Amino acid sequence: SQQGEEDPQALSIQEGENATMNCSYKTSINNLQWYRQNSGRGLVHLILIRSNEREKHSGRLRVTLDTSKKSSSLLITASRAADTASYFCATDATSGTYKYIFGTGTRLKVLA
Amino acid sequence: EAEVAQSPRYKITEKSQAVAFWCDPISGHATLYWYRQILGQGPELLVQFQDESVVDDSQLPKDRFSAERLKGVDSTLKIQPAELGDSAMYLCASSLAMGAYETQYFGPGTRLLVL
Secondary structure, eight states, X not given: OOOOEEEOSEEEEETTSOEEEEXXXXXXXXXXXXXXXXXXXXXXXXXXXXXXXXXXXXXXXEEEEETTTTEEEEEEOSOOGGGOEEEEEEEEOSSTTOOEEEOOOEEEEEEO | OOOOEEEOSEEEEOTTXXXXXXXXXXXXXXXXXXXEEOTTSOOEEEEEEETTEEEEOTTSOTTTEEEEOTTSSOEEEEESSOOGGGOEEEEEEEESSSSTXXXXXXXXXXXXEXX
């Protein structure tokens, strides 16, 4: 079963615009991670935010975390055609195996 | 830059045949994961190894799937017999250790089509 639900399922924007995608999860976490997946390829780690952090930046990426609402958002600023991909959030369970559960993903298409 | 290797990249097989996938994690990574990703969905963990030991295989269909990591390095995932519903991308990932803040590094995946 998947803990995370991403919203929207699909997003299409023009190059240069900002893209925002959201992730909701169900149980307590230690951290939340965002990954990118280009079509038919493996996933690439983008950013990790710990449960005691509220916001984190990495280049054109901005991630927020609201543990009271069990939700996170990923903002990509000044999007490029190369940002076209699927984006997944992954949350770890606070149990001993540190198993990660991935969300359903947001498919982003950036039009040149 | 070190990468996770997987082979084959693509596999087409007929129903009831046996298939095997291989994964070589980044050198020194103690934790290895196998995921299944159905088209349009996120990856789902099948099995997690810490060195050569299985730490989670709760979602592995054990009647037909098996996984091993005999020397705690590379790993093999086997399906026997394959069913139509097994068509999916099989992803291998590794991390330096098993912990709360570890990053997983993914291989390119093996796309399986069962006819």
